[in-house]
Amino acid sequence: MTDELTPVLTANWADERAWKLTNYERRGGYQALRKALSTTPADVMELVKDSGLRGRGGAGFPTGMKWSFVPKDNPNPKYLVVNADESEPGTCKDMPLMMASPHTLVEGVIIASYAIGCRYAFIYCRGEVLHIIRRLQQAVREAYSAGYAGKNILGSGYDVEVVVHAGAGAYICGEETALLDSLEGRRGQPRLRPPFPAVAGLYASPTVVNNVETIASVPSIIDRGAAWFASMGTEKSKGMTIYSLSGHVKRPGQFEAPLGVTLRQLLELSGGMREGHELKFWTPGGSSTPILTAEHLDLPLDYEGMAAAGTMLGTKALQCFDETTSVVRTTLRWIEFYKHESCGKCTPCREGNWWLVQLLKKFEAGQAQQGDVEKLLDIADDIGGRSFCALADGAVACLTSAIKHFRDEFEQGMHIPAWELFPYERSALFAVREGAHA
Structure with missing residues (x-):
């Protein structure tokens, strides 16, 4: 390997x-x-x-x-x-x-x-x-x-x-x-x-x-x-590149490999997911690229392979999350970032990301109502492709892909807080007592 x-x-x-x-x-x-x-x-x-x-x-x-x-x-x-x-x-x-x-x-x-x-x-x-x-x-x-x-x-x-x-x-x-x-x-x-x-x-x-x-x-x-x-890489994605592997993996870091390598191969090089846990979802190129799941472990990490899966290679930032992670909480944190970093020039991005944060907080607290998932998607549709740059598109991508793969978790947000379904301390990488279940 x-x-x-x-x-x-x-x-x-x-x-x-x-x-x-x-x-x-x-x-x-x-x-x-x-x-x-x-x-x-x-x-x-x-x-x-x-x-x-x-x-x-x-x-x-x-x-x-x-x-x-x-x-x-x-x-x-x-x-x-x-x-x-x-x-x-x-x-x-x-x-x-x-x-x-x-x-x-x-x-x-x-x-x-x-x-x-x-x-x-x-x-x-x-x-x-x-x-x-x-x-x-x-x-x-x-x-x-x-x-x-x-x-x-x-x-x-x-x-x-x-x-x-x-x-x-x-x-x-x-x-x-x-x-x-x-x-x-x-x-x-x-x-x-x-x-x-x-x-x-x-x-x-x-x-x-x-x-x-x-x-x-x-x-x-x-x-x-x-x-x-x-001679390295694939037919249309040539050469070597640096992949950033982070999250719930044993040995996170930078791995330089030919384009077209798979996440499964990179995980083997990094020692795999942390002990006793399995991959739940991951980003191929940072938070602004649509997330993928364990079903996509063997897809080639090149431009064409990611496009065929409905996502993007982006910056090759492979953030790996295990089964202890709340998708709702993760998506909320990402959208909070985009809301904060929006320059405010475009109304759909400036206002839309603010509204997404308000709604996602309800999902996280288990206080969402019937139809709120559709409302999230409706707001996302009003944001994507309607701004000067791709910041708004990135926010939409992480949200819509999260709902696509884990809609049930969002629907559970109408009844149960995310911190009860997925206690946040279980997914923490640090500050976990020796021998405790992490």
């Missing part, structure tokens, strides 16, 4: 002081940059296209194709923006990557900037993770000192400025157009599209916005070739 793991992005995480430039170079770091600069930007872009790399931040759009949308004849400067605002509940892959090996990202940023003809690149990071920001800033300084960034990189005549920007801590800024508004110094709110960022993004100029893992995958593709990358 260990053959399922393909450590590439995570290969150096256990190295001593892996974040330092000298240790990164010892493993061949920045050799991919040298290769890229020895060829043309068009060749680099074509190589990424041929590899089949798809965005690792959620939607899975082909990366090389996204780069090619940047207009060549636009007189405005071109920008690359890395979305490091990882905040999807359950997601934990970009932060450990930047903490353990920030130069993997920095090298990818410089190569990607070269490919799209960009002279200014921004890494937009969550403001709360100060330790990550400092590590990125240190890596960028080291890259400048070594001649990998700045003016006339490695004598090639190519210049690029790399800026680490700290956000102010808003989930909505993970949405690319809200991120761009925030980067410009305005309130982070989604923009109406078109125009798309590739045409009019940062400062109304052509902009490519990519996820951390997407950009961090570029150096290995340049170094080892498109065929090597495409």
Whole structure:
């Protein structure tokens, strides 16, 4: 089963002081940059296209194709923006990557900037993770000192400025157009599209916005070739990726494996569910993706496999919940998060999520009434697809999928409080006495 793991992005995480430039170079770091600069930007872009790399931040759009949308004849400067605002509940892959090996990202940023003809690149990071920001800033300084960034990189005549920007801590800024508004110094709110960022993004100029893992995958593709990358994964979902496994599992953590691996295989690698318990439901890509159940353990964790099951791969945040967990309580906590993080720009999202929380609290307290399940679905229908961004769609997805798979639990919420059906201390991962039933 260990053959399922393909450590590439995570290969150096256990190295001593892996974040330092000298240790990164010892493993061949920045050799991919040298290769890229020895060829043309068009060749680099074509190589990424041929590899089949798809965005690792959620939607899975082909990366090389996204780069090619940047207009060549636009007189405005071109920008690359890395979305490091990882905040999807359950997601934990970009932060450990930047903490353990920030130069993997920095090298990818410089190569990607070269490919799209960009002279200014921004890494937009969550403001709360100060330790990550400092590590990125240190890596960028080291890259400048070594001649990998700045003016006339490695004598090639190519210049690029790399800026680490700290956000102010808003989930909505993970949405690319809200991120761009925030980067410009305005309130982070989604923009109406078109125009798309590739045409009019940062400062109304052509902009490519990519996820951390997407950009961090570029150096290995340049170094080892498109065929090597495409040899992993499935027919349409190529390469390796980082899966975040959390919840009621024995050994939670990050597992780097080819796209198409199953949750059953990842659970075997993590030691399975906690002792004496079994899987009840799980999220394939964070709380904004429709939940799945134990029936879906053997589905391939790739873009097509998840779409066929009526959900999304998303950020590959596999939150696993056992039979002690209340679906009603879990859904309420998720919707409370979306209510709090809604930017308020769109009425359906701003008002709809508030009403969902009020109703779900009744279900949790066992005080719901006949017809309230239908009312939940009706409000969800008024929210989904009626907002500028996907925050509202994510809230609807977790709710409607919970009702689809566990409607009986919601109907029980008309008579019995959730904390009586599923005592919350039984599902707690911490603060459980030794030897007590957890």
